Amino acid sequence: MPQLTVEGFPTIEVEAGKRLVLAIEQDAGVDILHACGGNARCTTCRVEFIEGEPDMMTVAERQVLTAKGVSGVRLSCQIPCDHDMKVRAISRLTGSGRPDPGGPPAPEITPPPEWIPKES
Numbered sequence: 001m002p003q004l005t006v007e008g009f010p011t012i013e014v015e016a017g018k019r020l021v022l023a024i025e026q027d028a029g030v031d032i033l034h035a036c037g038g039n040a041r042c043t044t045c046r047v048e049f050i051e052g053e054p055d056m057m058t059v060a061e062r063q064v065l066t067a068k069g070v071s072g073v074r075l076s077c078q079i080p081c082d083h084d085m086k087v088r089a090i091s092r093l094t095g096s097g098r099p100d101p102g103g104p105p106a107p108e109i110t111p112p113p114e115w116i117p118k119e120s
């Protein structure tokens, strides 16, 4: 099983292939935001990778990061936990002023993923 470390929290093992946003919230117990419900629209599920940044990304992730002019972060709702990762949770409910983290992301990546190399 892949190991996940959210900076400042204990390293945990997560079910292979689990959405990173859900692993951070449910397994690591970190109050990450997911305002659009995991649909690659809001970017509030953003994380910074310290180790293990995936080489591939979904077209939906690329499009929303480009549209919002955001760089240096990845969208945890668009990433499966298929290898060891260490991330920094930079977008959390605590201190956000929001009433809740957002609707619950589905178990599988939405919209249905189309994969491209992250640098293409």
Ligand code: FES
Residues within 6 Å of the ligand: 033, 034, 035, 036, 037, 038, 039, 040, 041, 042, 043, 044, 045, 046, 075, 076, 077, 078
């Ligand atoms: S982009 Fe909205 S939850 Fe990931």
